[in-house]
Amino acid sequence: MSDLTHFNNDGRARMVDVSDKAQTLREATAQAVVSFNEATYKLVMEGKMKKGDVLAVAQVAGIMAAKRTPELIPMCHPIRITGADIAFFPDAAAHRIRLEATVRCTGETGVEMEALAAATVAALTMYDMCKAVQRDIGISDVYLLAKSGGKSGTFTR
DSSP states (O other), X not given: OTTSTTBOTTSOBOOOOOTTSOOEEEEEEEEXXXXXXXXXXXXXXXXXXXXXXHHHHHHHHHHHHXXXXXXXXXXXXXXXXXXXEEEEEEETTTTEEEEEEEEEEEESSOOHHHHHHHHHHHHHHHHHHHTTTOSOOXXXXXXXXXXXXXXXXXXXX
């Protein structure tokens, strides 16, 4: 079991010790796609959803999720995040919104999980705010787009 970093010598889960890792600037960007019908998409884009501004609330929810990721994912380290943002890319023809969550830190371990959590929770928040008018909203294509920093270097999907 010694080759598996998340297991101790007894084969039980553990948090990886990052004490000896160098602090480097790290950044990760993840995405999610939220698909609506035409009417719901229009309400979102015009800011007319009864629960409020869907994109503004989703943005705040995503940032909050990035900050709280270690409370949701058991083996994630608490990280001092230095920046988090959510960007929205509406596609009127397809009635969907692709969002990107970007998270940064200077630390011993990366922020991939924080970016993924931010993208996912932002998408879930959009669903929650719109479910009264449409139940079959789709959430798809949640994945890491890019990460940089640390020993493993740069990854781009």
